[in-house]
Amino acid sequence: MLLSRYLLPVMKETPADAQIVSHQMMLRAGLVRQTAAGIYAWLPLGLRVLNRIASVVRAEQDRAGAIEMLMPTIQSADLWRQSGRFDAYGPEMLRIKDRGGREMLYGPTNEEMITAIFRDCVKSYRDLPRTLYHIQWKFRDEVRPRFGVMRGREFLMKDAYSFDMDEAGGRASYDAMFTAYLRTFAALGLRAVPVRAPTGPIGGDLSHEFHILADTGESEVFFDSALDDVDLGDPDAPAKLRNLYAMEAEEHEKIADCPVPAERLAKRRGIEVGHIFFFGTKYSQAMGLQVQAKDGSQVTPLMGSYGVGVSRLMGAIIEASHDDAGIIWPESVSPFDIGLINLRVDDPACAAAAHALQAKLEAAGRTVLHDDRDARGGEKFATMDLIGLPWQIVVGPKGVAAGTVELKRRSSGEKHEASMESVMAKLTA
């Protein structure tokens, strides 16, 4: 991709409305544009990141055996009356009427809809267990949107729903998602702490929130510092993590005797990026979902639901990975693999070398943002650092004369001169 033909409105100055670093950088790096309180347009570069985050989430859902589908954003109020939530949900739900005066809503979540669909499609125990998910826009009319996409009103969310014949099956479905979540956040370059969440009337340990630790997090988390030592590559990691203490401040304070010795109790701020819970027959019962069991009886399936804030993750990733110059994308979500800077667009040798490198890298399957603008070096370096692509290749007249380019690693800042061939080899390995 040639930057001269792209849309990348970077800003040198920080917009006054943005308070936290991820919001500031998303605006400055030309990823998003606010269109109303808590509602954002995704500019080309931001959309690429959003799609890549969704891809990582999708890959781990698929690996865990969940099945992708897509439900609409607009739902009928009737559906929500079946569960009783149309009246219970409160002003957070955006209610609208169609031309016929029918009550509709912009979905804040999809339990009712998936339960109704499953109810109408599935009649036999043979079709269970199943876990279905979709990645779709949601709307919650937050009292106070803030922190950019971290607490927007419109947001992209992956929500999955499991259906099982019995408690043991439900627990297995839950465990599979728990593991999938650990893998997902690790693949995004994040370390997430699973925090036990209140389960309401069901009890047990079947609800967890996943928090990314960051000073700008909205919640306060207490946890056993032994969590830091758990190797996520270890197959027993999920079990180990679930046995270690971790609670949100509000819950922690209710506990008389904390099971963690004071010297091991860590307190950090966290960004909630995922929440999973098992709620049994709450919706299946209300919506009349029943399947016939092997013995001919009618059974009400047990359900769980599993959310990941896809758009929120973009903010969380930036909070966790940036420096003074800008964003540092993990390779798994970076909008492009490589930023290619031509320092002298007017120099035929430089232009030829830069275009050749771009072509070769793209032919090898790497995505490249080639800064071929007629601008000075300093501006190009600053732009590249701001948008945070993992690798930068700098093509300049001195290097080209000597047959070399400069390769820079964004995360460490280290750079060195190397032949074009060796840079190609390194980046396409």
Place this chain on the structure above:
RNA sequence: CGGGGAGUGGCGCAGCCUGGUAGCGCAUCUGCUUUGGGAGCAGAGGGUCGCAGGUUCGAAUCCUGUCUCCCCGACCA
């Protein structure tokens, strides 16, 4: 929803108190000089000052209403 703040060109701001027909920096466009970490000089374009009423010879400025956005707190992927 309570408390506070702000709306002036794409971004950051000044002007408002003490009304006289809009200004600065960045960005943008043109030309020349430059070219390895956000260049210099010269010139140019772009704003019904959130909106609606009112006061006045005259309103960005004063008055009233209204909309929007931001911050702090209580609530949430």
